[in-house]
Amino acid sequence: MTVWRNWGRSASSSPVRVARPTSVDEVVAVVRAAAEQGLTVKAVGAGHSFTDIAATDGVLIQLDGLQGLLGVDAATKRVRVAAGTRLWNLGPLLAQHGLALQNMGDIDRQSLAGATSTGTHGTGYGFAGLAAQLTAATLVTGSGELLRVDESHRPELLPAVRLGLGALGILVELEVQCVDAFLLRASEHPMPFDEAVDRWDEFSTGSDHFEFYWWPHTEVVMTKSNTRLPADTPHQVPGRVETWVEQQLLSNHALRAVVGLGKAIPALTPPLSRLATRVYGDREWTGASYDVFASPRNVRFRESEYAIPFDALPEALHAVRRMIEQFGRPISFPVEIRSAAPDENWMSTASERQSAYIAVHRYFRDDETPYFREFDTLMRTFEGRPHWGKMHFRTAEDLRPAYPHFDDFLRVRDELDPDRRFTNPYLERVLGA
Ligand SMILES: Cc1cc2nc3c(=O)[nH]c(=O)nc-3n(C[C@H](O)[C@H](O)[C@H](O)COP(=O)(O)OP(=O)(O)OC[C@H]3O[C@@H](n4cnc5c(N)ncnc54)[C@H](O)[C@@H]3O)c2cc1C
Incomplete structure (x- = not known):
């Protein structure tokens, strides 16, 4: 049996199996197969969350096989990045194109999807967290469909999928608004x-x-x-x-x-x-x-x-x-x-x-x-x-008043994951069943 543990040794789980897809089609297949078997699915990045937000006793998807730059638009300074890309890889990759992330946290071990999904931030009065730098996302939803969300397609979902706590689907590609290297x-x-x-x-x-x-x-x-x-x-x-x-x-x-x-x-x-x-x-x-x-x-x-x-x-x-x-x-x-x-x-x-x-x-x-x-x-x-990736004792009931759009997020969750393919005990605690 595989045992998964996070970096802080504060969360662990025993997934029924670990999938290591190397293509988007394989991610779709993993989600569909899990659905047929009635199993839950969880993507895991670097396991650097201290909460059990990434823990699963269903199918664990390790996304290290989906890494790298997929496209660079020099005019808009937007880049397409495979969701499993580690931040320590991304810095030098962007530098080759004269670009950089606008802001970062204090380590770079995380995956881009894992970091943005929990609201990873750095510091700076005038600078928002990593997820605010995303302009588009492609994810596999609970029904195993591939969905692209950007400014022209389903833009109303962007405020949810940019920072989705892993509750809305498996992110396979993210588009990042970069700045000139500095x-x-x-x-x-x-x-x-x-x-x-x-x-x-x-x-x-x-x-x-x-x-x-x-x-x-x-x-x-x-x-x-x-x-x-x-x-x-x-x-x-x-x-x-x-x-x-x-x-x-x-x-x-x-x-x-x-x-x-x-x-x-x-x-x-x-x-x-x-x-x-x-x-x-x-x-x-x-x-x-x-x-x-x-x-x-x-x-x-x-x-x-x-x-x-x-x-x-x-x-x-x-x-x-x-x-x-x-x-x-x-x-x-x-x-x-x-x-x-x-x-x-x-x-x-x-x-x-x-x-x-x-x-x-x-x-x-x-x-x-x-x-x-x-x-x-x-x-x-x-x-x-x-912070969604750091230890706390809050529940959906007392978090709702803290977030003006809490119920809007739950509505998107209902649409993209009505069968709760991506749930786990942590999400049930902070979002509800
Ligand atoms: C030493 C250390 C320093 C840290 N410094 C900072 C800091 O400076 N600022 C800060 O804000 N945080 C910081 N953190 C917290 C960390 O950035 C977050 O917990 C982040 O989520 C970890 O990224 P990860 O790739 O390890 O994701 P994981 O912990 O593996 O996963 C986090 C969540 O993302 C989901 N997820 C992962 N990949 C996908 C995907 N492809 N699709 C959908 N969901 C996905 C998982 O299912 C889970 O819900 C730090 C943590 C550590 C251990």
């Missing part, structure tokens, strides 16, 4: 917690891509601002040793030491965290957008993340800090703060709302439930919307 100048500086929070609005609106990390039990945050530069801007590429020291030694290895020792002796977490913040200094470097947006994440963790109204961030983060201080157990993983522009996708955490994001993490060997549960309860009081 560089990013990254600038990292430590800063007092209060200053970063008090000047949240100023820093976010004054930078293309601003974010910061706060290590619980310390007074310091690490800020990161990325500035967009034309691709031909002269710059020095950091050496391999320098990159290793910064990305691996100072980030991953320092983090591994804090979470590992903190797990063994929890009382060590606050002094270790304070020590860890001291290894961070000022640094600046410039590189291709996809290299700077994404960093390696080698320490396995679990995560919960909520979108809240942008202006609520200072009050909400102070509340999170109080919650952590009163929690009773030290927290060894940093809290991450980002922002995003509103978008039109119905199930986007930034749907029709300028948003701030607060993400909390726990080492995967720690029990995350009590911490995430308190965080979840707190975020509800700030009109929070949970």
Whole structure:
């Protein structure tokens, strides 16, 4: 029997079989065969969701066989991409055509379809999440039909299928609105917690891509601002040793030491965290957008993340800090703060709302439930919307009021998947049966 597990080791399942199609026709055949047998079907990307959104005890479709650029329209800067394409492949592929994704999250291991289906986002006051960059999608619906949705064919479905939680069909092709390839100048500086929070609005609106990390039990945050530069801007590429020291030694290895020792002796977490913040200094470097947006994440963790109204961030983060201080157990993983522009996708955490994001993490060997549960309860009081791929405790009943178009999405689900070929327990919880 095959056992599937996600990256965070927080979800697993035992599919009856795993299909590895290498063509769209094969995907159609897999869905039709499952329908004949009365089985459910689930596509899986990189398994980087922390929730069990990709878990299935039916047929699991691994889409690594559907990768690559299928077409490039230089005039409109739109590209057709096979849905299983990994983001780390996509950056260099687009660069060959002088193009880039407009914005990205902080890693690039995900598949394009998996990332967009859960609302993966980066940071930037003026920049929306990945799914907002999609202009068309082709998917296999519950009846095994191939459906293309774009600006001239069924455009009313676009706000649903661009970010469909895997509930509407198996995406086989996506069209992405790209931008000209660009560089990013990254600038990292430590800063007092209060200053970063008090000047949240100023820093976010004054930078293309601003974010910061706060290590619980310390007074310091690490800020990161990325500035967009034309691709031909002269710059020095950091050496391999320098990159290793910064990305691996100072980030991953320092983090591994804090979470590992903190797990063994929890009382060590606050002094270790304070020590860890001291290894961070000022640094600046410039590189291709996809290299700077994404960093390696080698320490396995679990995560919960909520979108809240942008202006609520200072009050909400102070509340999170109080919650952590009163929690009773030290927290060894940093809290991450980002922002995003509103978008039109119905199930986007930034749907029709300028948003701030607060993400909390726990080492995967720690029990995350009590911490995430308190965080979840707190975020509800700030009109929070949970990331679909990150751990939360919400249900369809209490999510409906958080999304203006929740019922519109359910209507599309009824049309494209009336027999619930693509359902699983997670979708039943957040969308209903
Ligand atoms: C280390 C780490 C860092 C992360 N950083 C960020 C970040 O910076 N920003 C952020 O927003 N999120 C982040 N995430 C969350 C991650 O981006 C999302 O959970 C994303 O969905 C993972 O993509 P995936 O390819 O692994 O999809 P999976 O987890 O495999 O699948 C996610 C969903 O997409 C569906 N799906 C996959 N392929 C298809 C398809 N072809 N057709 C239809 N449905 C499909 C699945 O069925 C499932 O419902 C991070 C996660 C990790 C582990």
